[in-house]
Amino acid sequence: MNRYNSLYRLYDEFDAETLREYQTVVGLFPALGSRVALELWQETSDELDQRRADIRREFPAGETFADIAAHASRDEAFTALDLNTKYGRAVNVLVLDVDETLRSAGRTDNEIPRETLYLLTCLHEEGIPIVICTGQTLENVKGFITQGLGNELVHSGTLSIVYEAGNGVFTPGYGESTKTLLYDDLDSEIRAIFDDVRSRVLSEAAEPITRGCHLQGNEFNITLKPNFQTGSDNAVEIIDDALCHLIDLLAGAIDGADSDMARAYYADADPEICGVLERHGGVPETDLEEIPTVIESIFERIDIAYYKGDAAEMGSLELDKVAGVQTAFDVLGIDDPFALVMGDSKSDLRVMEWVEANDCGIAAAPEHASRVVSEHVLNTDELVFGRDGSASMLRIMYALDRLAGLN
Numbered sequence: 001m002n003r004y005n006s007l008y009r010l011y012d013e014f015d016a017e018t019l020r021e022y023q024t025v026v027g028l029f030p031a032l033g034s035r036v037a038l039e040l041w042q043e044t045s046d047e048l049d050q051r052r053a054d055i056r057r058e059f060p061a062g063e064t065f066a067d068i069a070a071h072a073s074r075d076e077a078f079t080a081l082d083l084n085t086k087y088g089r090a091v092n093v094l095v096l097d098v099d100e101t102l103r104s105a106g107r108t109d110n111e112i113p114r115e116t117l118y119l120l121t122c123l124h125e126e127g128i129p130i131v132i133c134t135g136q137t138l139e140n141v142k143g144f145i146t147q148g149l150g151n152e153l154v155h156s157g158t159l160s161i162v163y164e165a166g167n168g169v170f171t172p173g174y175g176e177s178t179k180t181l182l183y184d185d186l187d188s189e190i191r192a193i194f195d196d197v198r199s200r201v202l203s204e205a206a207e208p209i210t211r212g213c214h215l216q217g218n219e220f221n222i223t224l225k226p227n228f229q230t231g232s233d234n235a236v237e238i239i240d241d242a243l244c245h246l247i248d249l250l251a252g253a254i255d256g257a258d259s260d261m262a263r264a265y266y267a268d269a270d271p272e273i274c275g276v277l278e279r280h281g282g283v284p285e286t287d288l289e290e291i292p293t294v295i296e297s298i299f300e301r302i303d304i305a306y307y308k309g310d311a312a313e314m315g316s317l318e319l320d321k322v323a324g325v326q327t328a329f330d331v332l333g334i335d336d337p338f339a340l341v342m343g344d345s346k347s348d349l350r351v352m353e354w355v356e357a358n359d360c361g362i363a364a365a366p367e368h369a370s371r372v373v374s375e376h377v378l379n380t381d382e383l384v385f386g387r388d389g390s391a392s393m394l395r396i397m398y399a400l401d402r403l404a405g406l407n
Contacts, residue, residue: 006059008067014055016069021050028118034173044058064402065373071122072399076392080399083381090404091362091397092333094123095325095351098141099310101366102288102390117148119394124149126401129158131328131339133321135165135313135347137217142170160332162324165218165315165347169324171331180327182221182319190301190316196253197246197314198222205245212238222246222314236309240276243312247273248303250314250355257295260284265291265299273306307345321347322354327393337361340397342390344369353377364393 010016025044048070055069056062068077070257084090093224124130134141141161146154153159160171161168166352169180183191201222202210209224212234216223226235244263251262264286267274277283284330291299305313329337339361341352349372355361356376364383365373377384385392 003081004078004350004407005067007074007081007204010055010059010065010069011074011077013058014051014069016074019070020073022051025117027122028114031032037086054248056068061406064406067402068325068399071119072395073392076396077399079383080396080403083400084407085401086381087338087362088404088407089338090401091128091338091340093129093131093329093332093337093339094120094397095131095133095339095341095361097345097348098132098136100344100368101342104388111390112144112148113391115391116394119391120149121153121397122406123394123398124153124156124158126398127158128401129160129332129334131160131162131325131332133162133325133328133343133348133351135221135223135311135345136163137219138163138168138170139217153343158332162321162328164221165313166319166321166324167218167315168328169331171328174331176338178332180331181219182323182327183316186316186318190298190318193250193253193298193302194314194316197249200249200252201246204249207399209238209242209245213242216311220316220319224312226309226311231309239307239309239312240280243273243276243304243306244280246312246314247277249315250302250304254295254298256292257298261291261295262299264288264295270306272308274303276306282358299348305346321351325351325354340364340393342393344373346372347372349373349376352380356380366390 022044026041026048029041033301052066052070055066059065064273072080081346102116120130132141132145138161141163145161154170155194157173159171161170167183169182171178201224212227213224214227216225222237226238228234228238247262248259251257251259253399263277264284265288267277267283268288301317303315305315328405337360339355341348341355341361342364344366352363353376355363362383363377363382364385365377366389367384367386374384383393
């Protein structure tokens with residue numbers, strides 16, 4: 001039977017919504033606590049088994065369709081089938097940004113939703129490795145990932161953490177390859193510039209910046225974060241100031257460079273940075289062609305990143321998330337990746353563009369992602385999800401995994 005027809009029949013003839021509710025209760029809320037709670041959980045589990053059995057009897061690949069109905073909505077299942085038709089294979093590795101992707105910084109608890117963690121565990125149990133790919137520090141990521149996914153999964157040998165947007169890779173259980181410091185491979189000139197800027201970024205900042213920002217405890221990147229609620233008016237104002245300060249400091253760390261050169265260069269490179277500079281004294285009328293080649297070559301290697309109301313950051317363009325993901329794949333032994341890349345920022349976009357260029361993955365983003373990220377996702381497979389809705393993408397991947405198994 002045509003698989004599209006099978007899915008139509010599955011969702012027309014069976015109450016998949018109720019089935020998913022039973023699956024959620026059984027999967028997310030283990031049988032703990034009082035005898036009454038245990039009895040209710042057992043009744044739910046029995047009802048789940050019965051409904052799954054009803055589906056198994058009606059389809060040649062009944063177990064597969066029961067799994068799909070228990071985890072994915074109608075729209076999610078058909079999206080998975082469209083992806084299977086287009087690519088003919090399942091995703092075999094997850095590459096996941098954290099902030100504003102797996103979790104929303106606007107939430108009061110700022111935690112990864114419980115359903116997302118549950119689905120990550122389900123996919124991991126199916127043999128799909130997880131690569132956490134974030135701009136955060138390693139210690140921050142290790143803490144909440146271990147708490148959310150459990151120590152056993154983190155040390156399973158199939159999880160890797162790309163931290164500080166590609167400056168390092170941490171893959172527990174791989175001996176000398178457990179921690180790879182990619183920034184150690186940069187030449188001394190670039191490392192000296194970062195050392196210079198880092199030493200002055202707070203000591204030479206204006207009083208509003210020193211009061212309103214803090215320096216994130218990175219191993220290499222230089223990241224100024226607001227001391228206000230992320231995304232608030234105060235956070236936007238202080239990060240705009242911090243961005244201008246960071247660009248000026250970079251200019252001062254390069255022999256022969258000045259602030260006008262740096263501001264003109266980075267305004268031309270990034271429309272969002274251009275907008276900030278226009279609101280803070282304007283963009284200098286410096287002719288980019290008049291910037292000395294030796295100075296321009298350094299600008300070309302150093303990234304200034306702006307995240308509205310969240311961070312102003314200086315990093316190395318030689319150490320982006322792509323380099324980190326490639327290293328993680330090498331350590332994990334993933335020779336033929338087909339990745340789901342989920343992210344919201346320009347640093348995630350580079351990974352999305354890399355997997356598209358190499359035909360080794362698909363991209364998904366939250367609806368509030370950066371404009372260029374949203375454009376890329378909408379122009380590829382239109383995998384867009386709502387705030388705190390990362391679980392929907394994982395349900396689609398679960399269904400895709402099952403459908404690809406029928407190929």
